[in-house]
Amino acid sequence: xxxxxxxxxxxxxxxxxxxxxxxxxxxxxxxxxxxxxxxxxxxxxxxxxxxxxxxxxxxxxxxxxxxxxxxxxxxxxxxxxxxxxxxxxxxxxxxxxxxxxxxxxxxxxxxxxxxxxxxxxxxxxxxxxxxxxxxxxxxxxxxxxxxxxxxxxxxxxxxxxxxxxxxxxxxxxxxxxxxxxxxxxxxxxxxxxxxxxxxxxxxxxxxxxxxxxxxxxxxxxxxxxxxxxxxxxxxxxxxxxxxxxxxxxxxxxxxxxxxxxxxxxxxxxxxxxxxxxxxxxxxxxxxxxxxxxxxxx
Amino acid sequence: xxxxxxxxxxxxxxxxxxxxxxxxxxxxxxxxxxxxxxxxxxxxxxxxxxxxxxxxxxxxxxxxxxxxxxxxxxxxxxxxxxxxxxxxxxxxxxxxxxxxxxxxxxxxxxxxxxxxxxxxxxxxxxxxxxxxxxxxxxxxxxxxxxxxxxxxxxxxxxxxxxxxxxxxxxx
Numbered sequence: 001x002x003x004x005x006x007x008x009x010x011x012x013x014x015x016x017x018x019x020x021x022x023x024x025x026x027x028x029x030x031x032x033x034x035x036x037x038x039x040x041x042x043x044x045x046x047x048x049x050x051x052x053x054x055x056x057x058x059x060x061x062x063x064x065x066x067x068x069x070x071x072x073x074x075x076x077x078x079x080x081x082x083x084x085x086x087x088x089x090x091x092x093x094x095x096x097x098x099x100x101x102x103x104x105x106x107x108x109x110x111x112x113x114x115x116x117x118x119x120x121x122x123x124x125x126x127x128x129x130x131x132x133x134x135x136x137x138x139x140x141x142x143x144x145x146x147x148x149x150x151x152x153x154x155x156x157x158x159x160x161x162x163x164x165x166x167x168x169x170x171x172x173x174x175x176x177x178x179x180x181x182x183x184x185x186x187x188x189x190x191x192x193x194x195x196x197x198x199x200x201x202x203x204x205x206x207x208x209x210x211x212x213x214x215x216x217x218x219x220x221x222x223x224x225x226x227x228x229x230x231x232x233x234x235x236x237x238x239x240x241x242x243x244x245x246x247x248x249x250x251x252x253x254x255x256x257x258x259x260x261x262x263x264x265x266x267x268x269x270x271x272x273x274x275x276x277x278x279x280x281x282x283x284x285x286x287x288x289x290x291x292x293x294x295x296x297x
Numbered sequence: 298x299x300x301x302x303x304x305x306x307x308x309x310x311x312x313x314x315x316x317x318x319x320x321x322x323x324x325x326x327x328x329x330x331x332x333x334x335x336x337x338x339x340x341x342x343x344x345x346x347x348x349x350x351x352x353x354x355x356x357x358x359x360x361x362x363x364x365x366x367x368x369x370x371x372x373x374x375x376x377x378x379x380x381x382x383x384x385x386x387x388x389x390x391x392x393x394x395x396x397x398x399x400x401x402x403x404x405x406x407x408x409x410x411x412x413x414x415x416x417x418x419x420x421x422x423x424x425x426x427x428x429x430x431x432x433x434x435x436x437x438x439x440x441x442x443x444x445x446x447x448x449x450x451x452x453x454x455x456x457x458x459x460x461x462x463x464x465x466x467x468x
Contacts, residue, residue, distance in 0.1 A: 024360050024361070025360055025386060025390055028360055028361070028364045028382070028383075028386045029383050029386055029387065031364070031379070031382075032364070032367075032368075032379035032380070032382040032383035032386070033379060033383065034379070035368075035378045035379035035382070036377045036378065036379040036380060036425070036429060039377055039378050039379070040377070040429060046378060050372045050378060053369065053372045053373070054372060054373065057324065057369075057373060060324060061324060061327060061328065061373075064324055064325065064328055065328045065329060068328050068329065069329075134329050135329070136327040136328070136329065136373060136374075137327060137328065137329035137339075138327070138374040138375050138376070141422060141423075141426075141438045141439045141442050142376070142422070142423070142426040142430070142434055142438070142439070143374060143375045143376050145375040146329065147327070147373070147375075181375055183375075188430050188432055188434070189430070208432075209434060209435065209438075210435070267329070268329075
C-alpha cells in the first residue's frame with residue numbers, strides 16, 4: 001500500500017516536474033528573446049554583463065589562440081620561402097620607388113614646417129597608440145568583430161579607432177578591463193565618415209557584412225573613380241582625420257564600394273588610436289562668451 | 298549500499314563533462330584561425346555537441362546549461378545576446394523529443410537528423426539576425442557554415458562518443 005502511494009506521489013511529482021520542464025523551455029526562449037530586445041535598445045546592464053563575461057574569458061582565449069597563431073605563422077613562413085626570389089625582386093623595385101617618395105616627403109615636410117610657422121598654425125593634438133593582439137574572432141556569420149587582449153587598463157575606451165599598418169580596421173564598441181571588442185568596418189552596423197582623398201568629397205562608409213563596404217551619401221556629382229584613395233574625414237570627432245581606409249572599387253551594379261587596405265580576414269595585431277576628441281559643438285555657455293556682438297547697453 | 302562521497306564527486310564530475318566540453322567548444326570556435334582554407338566562417342562546434350548530448354545523455358545537459366552555453370557563445374562572438382541561446386534550447390527540445398528515432402540506429406540516421414538541425418538553425422539564425430539588424434542579410438554565410446558543420450559532424454561525433462564511452466561509462 002505504502003509503495004503504491006509512493007509511486008503515485010512520485011508519478012504526480014514527475015508530472016509536475018515535466019510540466020515545469022516544459023515551462024522552463026518556454027521561459028528560456030522568452031528570456032533569450034527579452035535579452036535580444038534589451039541589447040537592441042542598448043541596455044546598460046546587458047552591455048556591462050557581456051563586458052564582464054568577455055573580460056573573464058579573454059585571458060583563456062589569449063592562451064588558446066597562441067597555438068593557432070603559431071600554426072598560421074608556420075604556414076606563412078613556408079609560403080614565403082616558396083616565393084622568396086619573386087618577393088625580393090618586387091621589394092627592391094618598391095624600395096627604389098619609395099626612396100624617391102621619401103625624398104619628396106622630406107622636401108614637403110621642410111616646406112610644410114616653414115609654411116606652418118608663417119601661418120602660426122596650431123597642429124591638432126597628437127594621438128597615442130596601444131597595440132593589442134586579436135584573441136577572438138566572431139567566426140562570424142552575421143557579425144564582423146574581433147576581440148583584443150587590451151582594455152581600459154591600457155587606456156582603451158569605447159569609440160577609439162583600430163588600425164593596422166595598412167589601414168583602418170574598425171572601432172572599439174565594448175571595452176572591458178583587459179579586453180575589448182572591435183567592430184570591423186565591414187560589419188552591417190559600421191558607419192565611418194570618410195573623404196575621397198583627391199577630391200576631398202565627403203561620404204559615409206557603410207558596412208553591409210560583405211568584404212567591400214559601400215560608400216553612401218556621396219554628392220550626386222561626386223568626382224570619384226575606381227582606385228581613388230579613401231581616408232577618414234575626422235568628422236564627428238571620433239576618428240582622427242586622414243587614416244587610410246581603402247580604395248574605391250565599383251561593383252557590377254555600379255555601386256561605389258571600398259576595398260579596405262587592412263586584411264580584415266587575417267588580423268593578428270591591431271593598433272588602437274587614442275585620439276583626444278575635439279568638441280565639435282561648443283556648449284551654449286561658450287557660444288555666448290565667444291560671441292563678438294557687443295551687448296546692448 | 299549508498300555511494301561514498303568520493304564516488305558521488307566522481308559521478309558529478311563525469312556528469313559535468315558535456316557542459317565543460319560545451320564551454321571549451323565555444324572558446325575553440327572563437328579562436329582566430331584565419332587559415333585561408335578555413336575562411337572567415339568557422340563551423341558551429343557547439344551545435345554538434347548540444348545535439349549529440351541531448352540525444353544520448355540529455356540528463357547531463359539541462360536546458361539551463363544549454364541556454365548558458367548559447368549565451369556565452371553569443372557574448373564572445375558578438376552576436377545578439379540570446380540568439381544562440383534560443384536556438385540551442387530549441388535544438389535540445391527537438392533532439393530529446395526525437396531521441397528514440399536516433400538511438401541505436403545507424404550513424405546515417407543521426408547524421409540525417411543533424412542535417413535538419415543544421416539547416417533549420419542556420420535559417421533561424423538568419424531570420425533572427427535580419428529582424429535584429431532590420432536589414433535583409435545575405436544568407437549565404439549561414440548556409441556555408443551549416444554545410445561545413447554538417448560535413449564535420451562525423452569527426453566530432455567520433456570524439457563525443459569516445460568521451461561518452463571512456464569517461465561516462467554508466468550512461
